[in-house]
């Protein structure tokens with residue numbers, strides 16, 4: 001995927017953390033989604049909908065853009081402005097309580113958000129799997145701990161994240177958390193390559209949260225954390 005085609009959409013207003021388009025690009029390059037305009041993708045925790053826009057452009061599929069903190073109205077306005085109002089449906093629901101039809105989605109993508117709500121065993125099987133079509137694909141990219149620091153989030157990240165440190169888990173830990181099921185064929189987790197670029201593009205902005213991250217980048221973020229990639233293929 002050529003990320004430079006989306007440069008004008010990636011801004012201080014649309015970014016909510018490390019460059020989500022870069023994280024998405026790595027996932028799509030590694031596991032290309034071969035979909036048509038009849039297919040349906042869920043972008044879960046889409047924030048301002050930047051990734052939903054890119055997914056729509058790259059795959060041609062219909063996208064449901066779901067987020068909790070950003071309203072459907074706000075995202076809907078942005079999609080209309082970006083010329084994709086017909087292809088992307090904005091939704092505002094808690095990932096713990098989604099209201100979709102059974103086996104509705106061919107694919108689910110979730111960037112920098114799955115760690116907020118999915119860190120318990122059984123979450124994927126109970127809250128996500130029912131909505132996925134047989135043969136479906138799930139691509140997730142989230143910040144986490146490097147494998148060598150598995151289970152050390154509290155002591156290593158507390159000065160940066162306070163009580164939210166527990167959300168950061170290693171690739172090995174996420175593989176265990178996703179777990180198994182009769183409908184799951186493969187689960188692969190790994191440390192992603194886009195760490196330096198995605199973080200660099202975020203901390204270079206003037207966003208107030210980027211300022212806080214900049215203070216901790218060299219001492220905490222770079223030494224202990226990574227982006228965890230999660231690929232799930234269903235039977």
Ligand SMILES: C[S@@+](CC[C@H](N)C(=O)[O-])C[C@H]1O[C@@H](n2cnc3c(N)ncnc32)[C@H](O)[C@@H]1O
Nearest residue numbers: 020045046047068069094095111112113116117
């Ligand atoms: C750091 S932002 C990332 C947004 C976007 N994916 C990106 O990368 O720019 C985390 C997002 O997770 C979403 N989120 C957190 N908890 C959620 C929940 N329980 N259900 C749905 N979305 C949630 C928030 O609404 C927020 O937009």
